[in-house]
Amino acid sequence: MTKLKTINIKGKEYVEVNERLKYFRENHPEHSLVTEIIQCTEEHCVIKATIVYGGVPIATGHAHEVRSASFINKTSFVEVCETSAWGRALANFGIGIDSQVASAHEVANAIAQTELPKKKQASGKKKLTSSQFDAMMKAIRDGESLVVKQRMDSYSMTEDQRKLLMLEIEKQ
Numbered sequence: 001m002t003k004l005k006t007i008n009i010k011g012k013e014y015v016e017v018n019e020r021l022k023y024f025r026e027n028h029p030e031h032s033l034v035t036e037i038i039q040c041t042e043e044h045c046v047i048k049a050t051i052v053y054g055g056v057p058i059a060t061g062h063a064h065e066v067r068s069a070s071f072i073n074k075t076s077f078v079e080v081c082e083t084s085a086w087g088r089a090l091a092n093f094g095i096g097i098d099s100q101v102a103s104a105h106e107v108a109n110a111i112a113q114t115e116l117p118k119k120k121q122a123s124g125k126k127k128l129t130s131s132q133f134d135a136m137m138k139a140i141r142d143g144e145s146l147v148v149k150q151r152m153d154s155y156s157m158t159e160d161q162r163k164l165l166m167l168e169i170e171k172q
Contacts, residue, residue, distance in 0.1 A: 004096050015096030017087035023095050024051075031058065033089065035082055043067050043160040044130070045078050049085035051093050061088025066130045128157040133165075140168045 004023060006013035024033065031053045038046040044066045051059045063084035065077045073080055091097050128136075132155070136148045152165060 017083050017090070020087060020090040020096040024090055024093070028053075030054075033086060035085065037078075038062070039164070040078060041160045041164075043158050044133075044164075045081040047078075047081045047085040049082070049089035051089050059089050059093035061085050061090070061092055063088060064130060064134055066133075069130055125154060125156040128155040128161060133157070133161055136165055137168055140165065140172060143172070145169045145172050 004015045004019045006015050006019075008014075021033075024031070031051055034050045034052055036048045036050070038048050040046070044064065046062065046064050049061045049063075050057045061084075063081045065073055065081035065084065067073050067077045069077070087096075136151070139145075139148050148165065149169065152162070157165075
């Protein structure tokens with residue numbers, strides 16, 4: 001496979017999504033990259049990207065973005081989410097994973113989030129992060145609804161986050 005251009009973040013090399021996408025388009029013109037919005041509200045977005053060949057799904061990637069997570073997300077969280085989903089699908093297809101599956105954007109975003117001071121609301125509760133929200137959704141799907149319900153009161157969260165968690169609990 002062609003060595004793709006990388007950027008260095010904290011000593012590790014990452015392939016940006018645009019590099020993965022260029023390689024994909026140049027080397028797999030018979031494949032399609034299909035995007036599906038799984039859920040999108042005013043506060044967050046979940047997108048699934050699928051690489052398809054001959055009508056058959058070959059690889060997928062999911063992404064979740066929260067509007068309030070970063071400055072760029074305030075106006076472009078849907079676009080950022082789609083790009084992240086593409087990057088994960090392309091990585092799962094095998095493009096740009098010489099050293100890491102995560103895209104440079106995902107890593108930079110994760111580093112920025114961990115370097116922010118822990119925010120507490122007036123109630124004294126920690127604000128629910130997007131990774132904590134994702135973990136709660138996974139736990140519900142794994143049959144841990146009761147545990148999630150108990151922990152929900154420990155966090156300050158948006159009304160949309162609370163509604164989404166409760167909807168997922170009700171599905172189980």
